[in-house]
Amino acid sequence: MRFSGLRVLTEGLTGNRGWRPHWRDPDPRPEYDIVIIGGGGHGLSTAYYLAREHGLSNIAVLEKGYIGGGNVGRNTTIVRANYGLPGNSEFYSHSLKLWEGLEQELNYNVMMSQRGVLNLCHSDGQRDAFARRANAMVNQGDDAILLDRAGVRRLVPYLDFDNIRFPIYGGLYHPRGGTARHDAVAWGYARGADGRGVDIVQNCEVTGIDIDNGRVTGVQTSRGAIRAKKVGIVVAGRSGQVAAMAGMRLPVESHILQAFVTEGLKPVIDHVVTFGMGHFYISQSDKGGLVFGGDLDFYASYAQRGNLPMQEHVMEAAMTLMPVIGKARVLRSWGGIMDMSPDGSPIIDRTHIDGLYLNCGWCYGGFKAVPASGNCFAHLIAQDRPHPAATRFRLDRFRTGVGLMDEEGTGAQHNLH
Amino acid sequence: MRIPCPICGSRDIREFDYMGHAQALDRPDPGAGAQAWDDYLHNRDNPAGPTRDLWFHGMGCGAWLVVERDTVSHEVTGATLARDVKGGAA
Ligand SMILES: Cc1cc2nc3c(=O)[nH]c(=O)nc-3n(C[C@H](O)[C@H](O)[C@H](O)COP(=O)(O)OP(=O)(O)OC[C@H]3O[C@@H](n4cnc5c(N)ncnc54)[C@H](O)[C@@H]3O)c2cc1C
Ligand SMILES: [Zn+2]
Numbered sequence: 338m339r340f341s342g343l344r345v346l347t348e349g350l351t352g353n354r355g356w357r358p359h360w361r362d363p364d365p366r367p368e369y370d371i372v373i374i375g376g377g378g379h380g381l382s383t384a385y386y387l388a389r390e391h392g393l394s395n396i397a398v399l400e401k402g403y404i405g406g407g408n409v410g411r412n413t414t415i416v417r418a419n420y421g422l423p424g425n426s427e428f429y430s431h432s433l434k435l436w437e438g439l440e441q442e443l444n445y446n447v448m449m450s451q452r453g454v455l456n457l458c459h460s461d462g463q464r465d466a467f468a469r470r471a472n473a474m475v476n477q478g479d480d481a482i483l484l485d486r487a488g489v490r491r492l493v494p495y496l497d498f499d500n501i502r503f504p505i506y507g508g509l510y511h512p513r514g515g516t517a518r519h520d521a522v523a524w525g526y527a528r529g530a531d532g533r534g535v536d537i538v539q540n541c542e543v544t545g546i547d548i549d550n551g552r553v554t555g556v557q558t559s560r561g562a563i564r565a566k567k568v569g570i571v572v573a574g575r576s577g578q579v580a581a582m583a584g585m586r587l588p589v590e591s592h593i594l595q596a597f598v599t600e601g602l603k604p605v606i607d608h609v610v611t612f613g614m615g616h617f618y619i620s621q622s623d624k625g626g627l628v629f630g631g632d633l634d635f636y637a638s639y640a641q642r643g644n645l646p647m648q649e650h651v652m653e654a655a656m657t658l659m660p661v662i663g664k665a666r667v668l669r670s671w672g673g674i675m676d677m678s679p680d681g682s683p684i685i686d687r688t689h690i691d692g693l694y695l696n697c698g699w700c701y702g703g704f705k706a707v708p709a710s711g712n713c714f715a716h717l718i719a720q721d722r723p724h725p726a727a728t729r730f731r732l733d734r735f736r737t738g739v740g741l742m743d744e745e746g747t748g749a750q751h752n753l754h
Numbered sequence: 755m756r757i758p759c760p761i762c763g764s765r766d767i768r769e770f771d772y773m774g775h776a777q778a779l780d781r782p783d784p785g786a787g788a789q790a791w792d793d794y795l796h797n798r799d800n801p802a803g804p805t806r807d808l809w810f811h812g813m814g815c816g817a818w819l820v821v822e823r824d825t826v827s828h829e830v831t832g833a834t835l836a837r838d839v840k841g842g843a844a
Binding site for chain 1: 755766767768772773774775788789792793795796797798799800801802805807825826827828
């Protein structure tokens with residue numbers, strides 16, 4: 338079933354009776370070449386690219402809940418390539434390019450909207466840091482524009498420019514950044530993978546990983562044992578638990594991150610605006626809701642809901658930056674479990690067990706990574722060597738100290754990112 | 755969340771800073787080797803359920819606490835002064 342404007346029109350005029358489910362709902366088979374644990378954005382895109390680019394199709398994605406129920410459906414949908422360090426820089430650049438062709442590639446409307454991401458700065462030092470980052474972005478081949486105060490005002494006149502604590506000095510503008518509809522990204526990849534023969538098995542929790550003589554042989558699940566030649570762990574906030582099934586202890590601590598959405602409003606915020614000093618960022622969804630968030634709650638948690646102190650902090654930051662928001666009413670808030678790594682950068686690597694691969698450590702920024710993470714992880718699983726855009730996401734960098742990617746410069750330590 | 759500080763009594767979570775799992779108190783020997791230090795500094799059990807972690811009562815008495823709580827329910831079940839735990843078998 339292909340989507341097209343004509344198809345939408347015809348269906349609309351004939352009572353929408355022709356639509357079919359976008360993917361099958363198969364029972365798991367007893368054996369696959371490759372099993373992907375976790376049906377989030379990264380697991381689904383991994384399966385898609387394994388089929389699309391490596392010609393493999395005897396693959397299952399095992400998801401303990403439903404597709405889109407994890408972080409991929411809980412994030413604030415920001416897509417960008419404004420990283421500064423080698424390793425992250427080429428990877429997120431690769432990802433943004435994949436985003437730009439994703440709807441055509443998947444024949445699926447993921448509502449990719451390159452509305453521009455604007456990071457605000459509030460001191461000379463911060464502006465210098467932005468200038469450096471902008472140069473790194475341009476050197477990578479991506480776009481970055483350093484704006485002065487007047488330039489920021491032209492884009493976003495509704496902000497409070499003269500806040501006494503954080504007056505706005507300028508901003509780093511990244512026009513190709515923006516947002517995408519997060520559920521649609523999961524659904525689009527699921528449909529694309531399914532169409533190429535991948536089994537997407539929902540309500541199937543992996544409860545054990547079978548290892549024989551240092552080699553993975555399959556998994557135990559709530560729906561029975563499944564044999565597999567290769568297994569990929571892509572479970573975001575649950576990485577610690579699933580890796581423990583293979584006897585591994587990961588450099589990951591799971592934390593809670595909250596997000597908020599207001600009632601639907603007329604268009605008011607045209608870009609993604611981030612207020613790093615106040616721990617606040619915002620955009621407006623196509624439905625009109627103001628979607629915003631802040632920092633982690635900052636304690637280890639698997640609750641998928643946060644506490645009131647961080648909610649209050651985020652609301653205060655919102656009022657500081659844009660008092661106009663005081664008239665909006667918050668409709669919902671929720672939380673997701675973040676797989677925090679010590680240096681704030683991800684891991685896409687083999688493990689010490691043959692045939693077992695690991696993809697984790699996305700912290701609060703893994704949505705933008707969905708295309709490239711799947712693309713690079715598929716490459717690693719299929720060819721047993723890293724994709725050129727993800728050579729530095731090594732698991733052993735913490736042990737050796739070589740190649741740490743501490744984007745914020747705070748130290749490669751837990752609880753600092 | 756409220757934390758029962760052994761010195762100050764039950765206090766709002768906003769008075770505390772979080773410093774991660776209490777394994778930080780079990781510092782290896784300087785010569786224990788790279789694997790032991792990697793485990794200590796970076797690797798975590800990361801439990802879903804009961805855990806013990808370090809909280810600093812910065813806006814109260816200034817003590818470091820080992821707090822027992824549940825990472826799934828957010829229930830806090832107890833707190834001990836870290837100095838009484840440090841080096842002990844706990
Ligand atoms: C509030 C919030 C805001 C965010 N905002 C942004 C943003 O603006 N931009 C950005 O780039 N990133 C953002 N992120 C981060 C991003 O959402 C995550 O990094 C990313 O979605 C994680 O990868 P995933 O999609 O594969 O995770 P998930 O969707 O969580 O997928 C993991 C899946 O594994 C499954 N699973 C776990 N254990 C098992 C098991 N034992 N067996 C089978 N399946 C299992 C889970 O059920 C889950 O579906 C945000 C996150 C949150 C919570
Ligand atoms: Zn106290």
